[in-house]
Amino acid sequence: MNAIQRTNLGQAWLVLLLALLFGMSLAGVQAALGPKIEENKLKETLEKVPVVILGQQAADELNAKGETLVITPNTVAVEKGPVTKYYTLYKADFKDGTLAGWVVKTKGQGYADKIELLVGMDADAAKVTGLFILDQKETPGLGNKIVEDAWRAQYSNKETTTPFKVVKLATGGVNEIDAISGATISSKAVTKFVNQAVSDLKPRVAQFKDSDGKGVQ
Amino acid sequence: MADQPTATERFLQGILPENPVYRQLLGLCPTLAVTNGMQPAITMACSVAFVLICANVVISLLRNLLKPHLRIVIFTLTIATFVTIADRVLAAYLYQMSKTLGPYIPLIIVNCLIICRCEVCASKQSPFIAASDALGQSLGFGLALVSIAAVRELLGTGGLFGYQLLPAAWPDWVIMVLPPGAFITLGLLLGLVNWYSARKSGGSI
Amino acid sequence: MNYLIDIVLIALSAAVINNFVLYYFVGICPFIGVSRRVDMAVGMGCAVTFVISIAAFLSWTITTMVLIPGAPISSFIAGFFVSKEAAATVDLTVLSYIVYIFSISSSVQFVEMYVRKFFPALYKSFGVFLPLITTNCAILFACLTIMSNVAGVENPADAWDLGRSLTLALFGGIGFTLAIVIMSGIREDLDLCDVPEPFKGAAITLVVGGILALAFMGFTGVDSGLRKAMTPAEEVAMEMSVEPIQTAMIEPNLQQQIRGIND
Numbered sequence: 001m002n003a004i005q006r007t008n009l010g011q012a013w014l015v016l017l018l019a020l021l022f023g024m025s026l027a028g029v030q031a032a033l034g035p036k037i038e039e040n041k042l043k044e045t046l047e048k049v050p051v052v053i054l055g056q057q058a059a060d061e062l063n064a065k066g067e068t069l070v071i072t073p074n075t076v077a078v079e080k081g082p083v084t085k086y087y088t089l090y091k092a093d094f095k096d097g098t099l100a101g102w103v104v105k106t107k108g109q110g111y112a113d114k115i116e117l118l119v120g121m122d123a124d125a126a127k128v129t130g131l132f133i134l135d136q137k138e139t140p141g142l143g144n145k146i147v148e149d150a151w152r153a154q155y156s157n158k159e160t161t162t163p164f165k166v167v168k169l170a171t172g173g174v175n176e177i178d179a180i181s182g183a184t185i186s187s188k189a190v191t192k193f194v195n196q197a198v199s200d201l202k203p204r205v206a207q208f209k210d211s212d213g214k215g216v217q
Numbered sequence: 218m219a220d221q222p223t224a225t226e227r228f229l230q231g232i233l234p235e236n237p238v239y240r241q242l243l244g245l246c247p248t249l250a251v252t253n254g255m256q257p258a259i260t261m262a263c264s265v266a267f268v269l270i271c272a273n274v275v276i277s278l279l280r281n282l283l284k285p286h287l288r289i290v291i292f293t294l295t296i297a298t299f300v301t302i303a304d305r306v307l308a309a310y311l312y313q314m315s316k317t318l319g320p321y322i323p324l325i326i327v328n329c330l331i332i333c334r335c336e337v338c339a340s341k342q343s344p345f346i347a348a349s350d351a352l353g354q355s356l357g358f359g360l361a362l363v364s365i366a367a368v369r370e371l372l373g374t375g376g377l378f379g380y381q382l383l384p385a386a387w388p389d390w391v392i393m394v395l396p397p398g399a400f401i402t403l404g405l406l407l408g409l410v411n412w413y414s415a416r417k418s419g420g421s422i
Numbered sequence: 423m424n425y426l427i428d429i430v431l432i433a434l435s436a437a438v439i440n441n442f443v444l445y446y447f448v449g450i451c452p453f454i455g456v457s458r459r460v461d462m463a464v465g466m467g468c469a470v471t472f473v474i475s476i477a478a479f480l481s482w483t484i485t486t487m488v489l490i491p492g493a494p495i496s497s498f499i500a501g502f503f504v505s506k507e508a509a510a511t512v513d514l515t516v517l518s519y520i521v522y523i524f525s526i527s528s529s530v531q532f533v534e535m536y537v538r539k540f541f542p543a544l545y546k547s548f549g550v551f552l553p554l555i556t557t558n559c560a561i562l563f564a565c566l567t568i569m570s571n572v573a574g575v576e577n578p579a580d581a582w583d584l585g586r587s588l589t590l591a592l593f594g595g596i597g598f599t600l601a602i603v604i605m606s607g608i609r610e611d612l613d614l615c616d617v618p619e620p621f622k623g624a625a626i627t628l629v630v631g632g633i634l635a636l637a638f639m640g641f642t643g644v645d646s647g648l649r650k651a652m653t654p655a656e657e658v659a660m661e662m663s664v665e666p667i668q669t670a671m672i673e674p675n676l677q678q679q680i681r682g683i684n685d
Contacts, residue, residue: 011284018279018291022298022520029302030516033309040312075577086577105576111643113440135316139642140253140373141391185643242454242624246559249447293527297520305516320566323519327557329451396445397635404621404628412620 044134045105045118046071049092052120052130053101055156067095078200089201099123102205104197105134110189113137115146117190119197121160125205128198131155133190143186151187154178155194160202163195224349227338231353237330238361238403239410244330248362249399250321255378258366260314262359264307264322268299269331269358270351276339277347283340292335293326300325330358368402369393425585427652431645432589437597439645442560444635449560449598453605454627456551463606467599469551471592473530474561478591480525481565482572482584489514489521490573515573522565527556560598564591604634 050059050069062068069092076087090103101123107116115136120129131152138144145151154177155164166188167176179187222230237243247265251257272295283291304322307315315322325331334354339347367377373393375383392398442448449470456466488495491513500509534552538545555561567590571582582590608630617626 011287014279014282015287015291018294022294023517026298026301026516026520029305033305034513034516036309037305037312040308044312084579086579088576109646109649111646139391140394141389185646189646242451245450245454246447249450290527293523294520297523301516301519304519320563320570323566324448324559324562326519326523327559327562329557332557392636395639396447397632397639399447400628400632400635404625404630404632407628408618408621408625411625415620 045090048118048132048134049090049103049120050100052103052118052132053092053122055130069093069100070095076201076204078204085200087197087201089204101129102201104201106193106197108189108193108196110136111138111143111183111185115186115189115193117193119155119194121198121201121205125198125202126160128155128158128160128194131190131194138183138186142180143183145180145183146186146190151178151180160198163199164191166191224346227346227350228353231350231355232357232360235354236357236361236410237354238358239407241330241333243333244328244358245403246324247321247328248365249396249403251318252362252366252369252399252402253373253394254370255363255366257314257317258362259359260307260311261318261321262355262362264300264303265325265328265330265358266352266355267303268296268325269334269355270348271299272296272331272335273339273347273351274344276335277342277344280340280342288336288340289332292332296331296335297326330354365399365402365406368406369398373398427649428586429589430652431649432586433593434648435645436590436593437600438638439641441597441601441638442563442594443598443601444631444638446563448563449558449602452551452554452558453602453631454624456554457602457606457609457627460603460606460610463602464599465547466551467595467602469555470558470560470598471595473526473533473552473555474564474591474595474598475588476529476533477522477526477561478564478568478587479584480529481522482568482582482587484521484525485518485569485572486581489518489569515569518569518573522562522569526561526565530556560594564594601634605631608634 049071050062053059053069054062072091072093074089074091076089078085078087088105090105092100092103094100102121102125104119104121105116106119107114109115113136115138116134118132118134120131121127122129133147133152136144136146138146158164158175162175164175164177166179166184167173168179168181168184177187177191231237235241238245238248244265247261251261272292275295276292279291300323303325304315307318307322334351338350342350370377370393371382372390375381375385375387375389390398393402436442440446443450443453452466452470457463485493487493492510493512493514496512496514497506497509500512503509530552534545537552568582568587571586573581575581605627609627612626612630621629
């Protein structure tokens with residue numbers, strides 16, 4: 001038994017010292033890595049914005065030219081009777097100031113868990129330009145097919161005048177979305193979020209555009 | 218103490234004879250939760266290895282300074298610190314993976330494997346022996362995780378690391394990557410290990 | 423009304439749909455270790471439910487009051503050292519894991535002392551499980567879920583309040599009790615079965631647990647259906663706010679909804 005082990009005071013000092021040491025090492029880790037983690041969180045969404053608005057090909061071309069879109073996030077509150085729904089709306093401009101389009105981040109209950117997705121719209125919100133699933137935990141092999149390019153492509157370049165509807169065996173009607181077999185609920189959930197986001201934010205987009213005038217040439 | 222195993226022996230024991238998952242049934246929570254793919258399983262094994270080795274060494278350095286009743290508190294403090302570090306590092310450099318693993322990284326804090334090794338070995342042995350013990354245990358843990366993940370991913374998706382290995386006609390056993398598949402796979406593998414070791418020792422268990 | 427729906431869904435989700443043991447795999451150790459007899463399983467379940475509620479209360483309070491950026495206590499203290507704006511951005515979430523594990527272990531200690539002193543009978547029935555609970559993943563998991571719903575949300579308005587957090591914890595504990603009691607009932611009968619030698623004990627328990635998990639998977643999707651059923655028709659209409667989807671290709675339950683709107 002040494003002195004530190006024997007006395008309560010020694011133990012107290014030891015615990016304090018250890019707590020201080022661990023606290024400092026955590027503070028160091030946080031100071032070193034914190035900004036990078038924040039950047040990762042932000043990049044996750046921002047990286048997808050050009051793809052969702054312009055499509056993969058055009059986004060790659062833009063990237064090859066070494067240009068990026070200027071992206072400004074906004075929070076939009078939409079009041080619906082007793083509930084207020086919050087959206088994050090990203091405004092994307094080309095380098096020369098032309099408005100490229102809008103991306104809405106929205107979230108809702110899917111089949112198994114929450115689905116978080118990005119919906120792209122063109123400058124006038126007249127068309128849905130694309131869809132990207134950020135986060136989902138749907139059934140592997142069935143519901144998680146919502147992340148596949150082929151299925152998501154059904155939302156690309158569609159007029160926003162008619163809401164999307166989920167159909168088993170699509171016949172090519174206006175804004176018809178083919179239900180994933182075995183995962184009708186997931187397909188419907190995604191479609192519902194897209195429809196909601198579009199109908200909630202279409203009027204807002206016009207307001208935003210007029211209010212700051214930045215996007216109007 | 219002549220009967221105390223040496224560092225090498227402790228290292229080797231952790232891998233198979235005293236495998237934390239198959240033999241001691243420790244740390245089953247991550248074993249079941251993150252083994253639906255090889256990548257999360259390996260990331261989890263590495264994180265546990267990092268925490269276990271660091272915690273074991275620190276505890277072993279402190280072993281002569283602590284009163285017994287303070288021991289558990291200090292164990293928890295040390296483990297929680299290293300888990301937070303591992304969690305931050307993953308979030309900074311492997312962001313997608315850290316999102317996939319979600320709460321299971323912080324849950325390493327209450328992984329019985331780590332507390333158990335700190336208590337059984339590190340609080341009594343020198344840092345070198347404690348480190349080799351931790352290394353052996355984490356290798357054994359990693360081995361268990363990888364074996365379960367291999368079975369589940371191969372049967373569930375027809376491939377490993379996302380590469381298709383089985384013929385395309387293979388009907389994916391989706392259930393294997395879902396929660397029930399985890400229980401059933403571990404149960405069957407556990408039975409298999411029991412059967413094998415019983416046969417090797419030549420008698421009934 | 424919406425709040426009530428939220429609470430019911432969180433409760434249902436924690437207790438059966440995404441059961442802590444059978445879906446998230448937390449609390450597996452007692453699930454295998456303490457599920458030999460039904461009375462022991464009930465004792466363990468009660469102890470966990472009790473502690474998990476206390477831990478949830480503590481962790482919600484600490485997270486909201488101290489840890490998140492702009493939390494009242496931390497920004498008040500930081501206000502003495504730096505400017506007000508800088509104080510509001512103090513982010514202590516890096517300490518959350520340490521804080522949670524300490525609030526869990528101290529609440530376990532206090533609960534143990536309190537129960538031993540004032541409810542000796544109760545202590546006899548489940549007191550022995552209390553020390554084991556500190557390393558039960560289910561409790562830390564509940565704290566972490568609460569944290570991700572308080573600190574991890576994009577809009578502060580979506581953050582969980584105390585009611586939601588306590589519901590999650592309480593029903594998570596009930597779900598744990600449910601799983602472990604069902605398991606112990608099965609195991610009592612399993613003792614009479616002719617299980618192959620290598621599978622005796624943990625192996626067969628895990629396989630049975632897999633079948634239980636399979637059964638619980640049947641609850642998936644109940645929550646979205648329930649939300650639909652509980653939302654009043656006019657609110658559905660408001661939420662959709664685009665024309666209702668054509669009836670031809672909709673499954674029965676939705677069709678009813680829309681009929682409800684049109685009536």
